[in-house]
Amino acid sequence: MTSIIAVSNAARRCFELALRVARTDVSVLIAGESGTGKEVVARFIHDNSARAAGTFVAINCAAIPEHMLEAMLFGHEKGAFTGAHQMREGKFELARGGTLLLDEISEMPVALQAKLLRVLQEREVERVGGKRPIPVDARVIATTNRDLKAGIADGRFREDLYYRLSVFPLELVALRERRDDIRPLAAHFLAKHGRGDAGATLSDAALAALESHDWPGNVRELENVVQRALVLWNGSAIEPIDMGLVATPPSTPDVRALPLDERMLHTEVEIVAEALKHHAGRREATARALGISVRTLRHKLKRWRDMGIHLAA
DSSP: OOOOOOOSHHHHHHHHHHHHHHTSOOOEEEEOOTTSOHHHHHHHHHHTSTTTTSOEEEEETTTSOHHHHHHHHHOBOTTSSTTOOSOBOOHHHHTTTSEEEEETGGGSOHHHHHHHHHHHHHTEEOOBTOSSOEEOOOEEEEEESSOHHHHHHTTSSOHHHHHHHTTEEEEOOOGGGOGGGHHHHHHHHHHHHSOTTOOOOBOHHHHHHHHHSOOTTHHHHHHHHHHHHHHHOOSSOBOHHHHTOSOOSOOOSOGGGSOHHHHHHHHHHHHHHHHHHHTTTOHHHHHHHHTSOHHHHHHHHHHHHHTTOOOOO
16 A cells, blocks of 8 residues: 655645545546655555556656657557557556556647547547557546646647546645655655664754755655665764755855855855746756756756755756
């Protein structure tokens, strides 16, 4: 069963709703920032549904090239295209009797969205190169870290597909809005990634640093921070420096009193930090917003880390 950490009211409410919808068979659309645990919630719904004995199949719509995504979703017949040496079932067929997770559904090409809509309406697929429809029985859960209604407005997402998928919408809150969950989540990740019975612990200063951090990368970032700390752990209590959270962008009561080069650095770091926070730590989106390349952004972050300035990304 999926491990659930829900101490805060926001998290408890989310999982209460997830448990209620799990007892039905309707489609669910889970929205939230990157790293908030959308797949965890999807697995929780599957594990608590009548389909729990069936297969949970996940596919990331953003990670697969457009020309391959259709064949992976719906399957293909032998000889349907170059390299199709044998028939393969698609994810819909593999998830029969279970649950199919369409992760990052907002990244699915519009042309393929129309075919997906037909599958959801007719409850049948036609493999690439196939000549007959095949009945499917899979509960569909979709996730997105984008505003799909904005996508509808600019033509990137079909409105009819949106309403087909969001029979029951769930919105996950960011970790900075559920700070009561930070300590138990950190303890969970310590136990998950700890070295046997070594018993790594967090100092009071480390716990305070965790609770004061804004977590633009959400729960995924917290897990990464704990894993990094465990790599550096020497047997004593984990301190903020072990987690890379001890240093923050430079600040001073009067920036104008600094030398010009330090004032320029201070301003640049603040601008990049704000952009990273706004884009939930996503480097590509941050670089686009700043008008620089991802390589340039990566170089800046590394240079600043070497100076002791750590920005989460």
